[in-house]
Amino acid sequence: MSEQSSSGPGQNGQRDGRIVLAGTPIGNIGDASPRLAELLQTADVVAAEDTRRLHKLLQALGISAGGRVISYHEHNEVARTAELLELVRGGATLVLVTDAGMPAVSDPGFRLVEAAVAEELPVTAVPGPSAVLTALALSGLPTDRFTFEGFLPRKAGERSARLAELAGERRTMVFFEAPHRLEAMLRAVDAGFGPDRRAAVCRELTKLHEEVLRGPVRQLLQWAESNQVRGEIAVVVAGAAEAAPERAEDHVAAVNDLVAQGSRVKDAVAAVAADARVSKRELYAAVLAARG
Secondary structure: OOOOOOOOEOHHHOEOOEEEEEOEOOOOHHHOOHHHHHHHHHOOEEEEOOHHHHHHHHHHHOOOOOOEEEEOOOOOHHHHHHHHHHHHHOOOEEEEEOOOEOOOOOOOOHHHHHHHHHOOOOEEEEOOOOHHHHHHHHHOOOOOOEEEEEEOOOOHHHHHHHHHHHOOOOOEEEEEEOHHHHHHHHHHHHHHHOOOOEEEEEEOOOOOOOEEEEEEHHHHHHHHHHOOOOOOEEEEEOOOOOOOOOOHHHHHHHHHHHHHOOOOHHHHHHHHHHHHOOOHHHHHHHHHHHOO
16 A cells, blocks of 8 residues: 555544654665655655755655655754644644654654644654664674663763763663764773673664674774774663672671671671671571581
8 A cells, every 4th residue: 555645534624644754774775665765755744854865865766755845953843843743733744754764763853753642643653774773783782672872971971970870781782972982982881881891883884884893892992092983883782791699608707707796696697698688597507507
């Protein structure tokens, strides 16, 4: 079934408008879907993060936008959202595209979706390439649970504070980073997570010079220090390793210290077990075993 420029007549014969979030190629134009091409030709309005990038995409696909083209980016997003919603209320099919990938994911679009949902206006999507999922899949790191963290703060102090919050994160983490800040970002990850944390730097995904480097953070930092990094960058970092469970045997000395200070063995075992969150029974057995 082909895409239509509207959802059909609604109440009082008026067309039902809708918003369509359309994924665009992250590098290789061949990844553009037929649905994307058809929507761009049939939509009443195409809202684009960069209208020049949109026209290059249209030219590469050999098509023309069938409706009005309007800019929608981080600098006019707040003011223009109301205008776009008014068009949808009037029955327009509005397609939202960003420079690359899926709108609303580290790109303009969230405010529009949030406002549309609040008004119960129809919102749908035409899926497309995703730098987040592509980098995750190519990283060689666990993919069963992950978190997308976007761009880290630019200021060193704020960046270190954010990484400190994430140091214990068990899920694989995906970040975006500008090439000229990659070295500083990896140095901060090295300091915050340790030099041996596994990671992958994914550069120019789906493009001619695609490159994925995998290894400990320190190794990737050394690569970034010795190379002039260019292109679009995604960094994937392994989650923190599961902490080794506390063993009762590791706390025998603490019990003996309390006993030496005058506590009864049973009282000392109870106090240490509660503090260390280990089994009181196992700790008591370990104390007795240590005494022969």
